[in-house]
Amino acid sequence: MRVKINLTxxxxxxxxxxxxxxxxxxxxxxxxxxxxPKERKVTLHLES
Structure with a gap:
């Protein structure tokens, strides 16, 4: 039941x-x- 997801x-x-x-x-x-890595800082990542 596990699903692969991307974090954006x-x-x-x-x-x-x-x-x-x-x-x-x-x-x-x-x-x-x-x-x-693009912004070189910690940001909020959401499921897409």
Whole structure:
């Protein structure tokens, strides 16, 4: 039941990370603070 998802930077809109989640236990969208190499700082990344 795990699904692969992309994490997209909220400020520059680049797809930086690939991860997975269990849709059954976590149906909501993921929001994580991660490093953006394009902006060279920590930004909010959203599930796309």
């Amino acid at each position: 930077c909220s400020s520059c809109q680049s797809k930086n990370y690939l991860t997975s989640k269990n849709k059954k236990t976590h149906p909501e969208k993921i929001q994580v603070l991660k490093y953006c």
